Amino acid sequence: MSSEGLKRSTKVLFAWMVILVGMILTYDRSASAREAQPIGVYVDDEPVSFSVDPLLEDGTTLVQLRPLVEALGVELVWNAQDRTIRGTADGQSFLLTVDSGKAQVNGQEVTLEKAPRIVDGNTLIPLRFVSEATGAVVGWQGEKRTIFVYSGAFLEELGIDRETALALLNSLIGGDLAAGNPAEDPAEAPAKDPAGGSVPADSAGEAAPPAGSPSGLYAGWTVDVTGYCGGLCWRYYYFMPDGKVYIREPENGLDAVACTPEDCVTYEIANQEIRLGNGDKYPYEVKSESELKINNLTYRKIPVSDGVKLEVEYRSFSYAGNGSGGGVASESLFTFRKDGTFSGNGWAGAFTDGSDTGGDGSGSSTVVSSEREAAAGTYAIQGNTIELVYSDGTKVRKLFFLPEHPGTEMLHIGGLDFSTDEE
Numbered sequence: 001m002s003s004e005g006l007k008r009s010t011k012v013l014f015a016w017m018v019i020l021v022g023m024i025l026t027y028d029r030s031a032s033a034r035e036a037q038p039i040g041v042y043v044d045d046e047p048v049s050f051s052v053d054p055l056l057e058d059g060t061t062l063v064q065l066r067p068l069v070e071a072l073g074v075e076l077v078w079n080a081q082d083r084t085i086r087g088t089a090d091g092q093s094f095l096l097t098v099d100s101g102k103a104q105v106n107g108q109e110v111t112l113e114k115a116p117r118i119v120d121g122n123t124l125i126p127l128r129f130v131s132e133a134t135g136a137v138v139g140w141q142g143e144k145r146t147i148f149v150y151s152g153a154f155l156e157e158l159g160i161d162r163e164t165a166l167a168l169l170n171s172l173i174g175g176d177l178a179a180g181n182p183a184e185d186p187a188e189a190p191a192k193d194p195a196g197g198s199v200p201a202d203s204a205g206e207a208a209p210p211a212g213s214p215s216g217l218y219a220g221w222t223v224d225v226t227g228y229c230g231g232l233c234w235r236y237y238y239f240m241p242d243g244k245v246y247i248r249e250p251e252n253g254l255d256a257v258a259c260t261p262e263d264c265v266t267y268e269i270a271n272q273e274i275r276l277g278n279g280d281k282y283p284y285e286v287k288s289e290s291e292l293k294i295n296n297l298t299y300r301k302i303p304v305s306d307g308v309k310l311e312v313e314y315r316s317f318s319y320a321g322n323g324s325g326g327g328v329a330s331e332s333l334f335t336f337r338k339d340g341t342f343s344g345n346g347w348a349g350a351f352t353d354g355s356d357t358g359g360d361g362s363g364s365s366t367v368v369s370s371e372r373e374a375a376a377g378t379y380a381i382q383g384n385t386i387e388l389v390y391s392d393g394t395k396v397r398k399l400f401f402l403p404e405h406p407g408t409e410m411l412h413i414g415g416l417d418f419s420t421d422e423e
Contacts, residue, residue, distance in 0.1 A: 040146045043071040044154040052122045054147065060113045061127040061140060061147065065096075072134050072151050085116075085123060087133065090152075094133040098123065105133050137165045213269070214239045217254060217384060218292055218299035219401070232417055237292075237299060240264070245276070251414050253385030253397050302401045308381045310336035314411055314418030332416060336379065342388065343376040386413060 038053040041063065048071050050064045065085065066076060074089040083098040095104040101115045113126045127147065131138040137155065139148040155165050216239060221232040238246035238254065244264045250257050257264075265277035274284040274294060282295035290301040313335045334344040377390040386400035398414035411418050 038145075041068065041149065042146065043068065043149045044151055046071070050122075052119050052124065054127075055124075057114065062114060062117075062124040063127050063130070063147070065116070065123045065125045068130060068149070069134065072130075072136055072149070073153070074134060089134065092134060094129075096123075096125065096129075103129065103133075135162070137162055214286075214292060214301075215241070217250070217302040217401075219302055219403075220294070220297040220299040221403075222297070234412070235297065235299070237294065247276070249415060250399050253399050254383060255385060256397060300404070302384060304383050305381050305400060305402060306383060308402070309338045309340065310411070311338045312336065312420050314420050316416040316418045332418070334413075334418065340378050340380065341376065342379050343374065345374040 039055070039061070041048045041050070041054060048067050050067050052064050054061055054063045056062075069076065069087055069089075072089065074087045077086045078084075079086070085096045085098075087094045087096075093106055096116050097103070098116050098118055101112050103110050103112055103116075110129075110132060112129060116123055116125045118124075127138060127140070130136060130149065135152050137150040140146075150165055152162070155162060214237075218237045218239070220235050222235075223232065234249065236247070236249050238250055238257065240246060240257075243266065244259070245267045246257050246259065246264050248263045262278070267277065268275050269284055272284055273281055275281040283293075285293040287293055287298065292299045313333065316332045332344065334342055336342045375390055377388055379389070380387050381400055384399060384401055386398055388396045388398070390396070399412070401412050403410050403412060403417075409420050
């Protein structure tokens with residue numbers, strides 16, 4: 001990876017961390033407190049105060065117009081005679097009419113989920129319209145009863161585009177963000193028929209799962225704020241043909257899964273919930289044929305990569321701090337070629353910062369590192385397993401997939417994420 005690519009990757013990861021930390025800071029772990037508190041709204045990670053609290057109505061979130069859009073830099077003009085509100089900012093414009101289900105964005109008519117209304121002298125509008133009218137990224141976290149809004153200027157400053165921010169928020173908070181529309185609050189959402197059948201959690205034997213149950217490997221990720229995972233922390237559900245689900249990372253490939261009572265459990269799916277044979281249970285929703293949402297995290301089905309040939313250099317880097325000015329870092333490099341050969345090397349090191357500011361105050365700093373010997377060999381990819389055959393005859397089999405989310409410039413081998421600047 002080039003130095004410019006490393007800077008770009010670091011900047012993007014930092015931006016993700018900024019957004020994630022902003023969401024973590026708003027988290028309230030008390031269920032009773034969540035039920036009692038009003039919906040919170042944050043614009044660019046700063047709280048917004050309202051005269052009229054946001055409310056949920058038939059699955060649509062309504063918010064007070066002026067405080068929210070003015071926080072996004074929009075100027076408003078109210079025309080009392082025809083009861084219209086015009087907003088302008090950075091070449092964008094919109095026109096709303098109170099009690100009308102139609103609006104205009106840059107001269108084009110759009111249909112609103114709910115008509116704007118006046119409550120206690122303040123105009124409330126559907127939250128989705130904020131995204132349509134301003135281009136901001138909008139996310140709704142039902143468990144935290146919190147709305148996150150990120151302006152284009154804020155994302156530009158962090159160095160990430162709108163699509164990247166949408167993908168990030170969708171994976172982190174599980175909202176329906178493609179059009180800036182918040183998902184329904186779980187407390188107010190109507191019941192939906194769960195997809196798929198069920199396997200009784202206490203059933204014995206190895207019966208096949210009912211028709212319609214998920215099958216194959218599903219993976220979801222969260223941003224790694226500690227650096228321990230190397231950028232992303234992955235979680236897995238491998239729905240097996242015998243009616244069980246493997247709940248760990250199949251690091252050595254799907255065909256090498258060794259079931260234990262802790263890792264392979266029976267499951268049942270009912271009433272928008274997946275119940276595991278170990279007693280755990282989580283909210284469950286089928287988003288599409290290849291996408292599940294389990295415990296508010298989006299899991300995507302990993303496609304089979306039979307016969308894939310690569311021709312690019314991939315790099316994996318991880319770091320973990322110990323809280324007292326020290327840390328451990330490692331890097332792995334692989335260059336894959338279309339003729340089925342590869343080469344690679346890497347290094348690992350530990351350091352201690354002895355400074356008085358930011359370090360452990362010992363007055364001495366140390367760096368200990370070791371470089372791995374260069375290695376070469378051949379590779380083959382079958383299913384979701386890559387087999388590396390080194391020049392000395394050693395064979396290593398690892399889980400392999402090419403994540404479409406969060407980016408196509410990645411691959412995953414075993415427990416490591418690798419990235420490249422190549423398009």
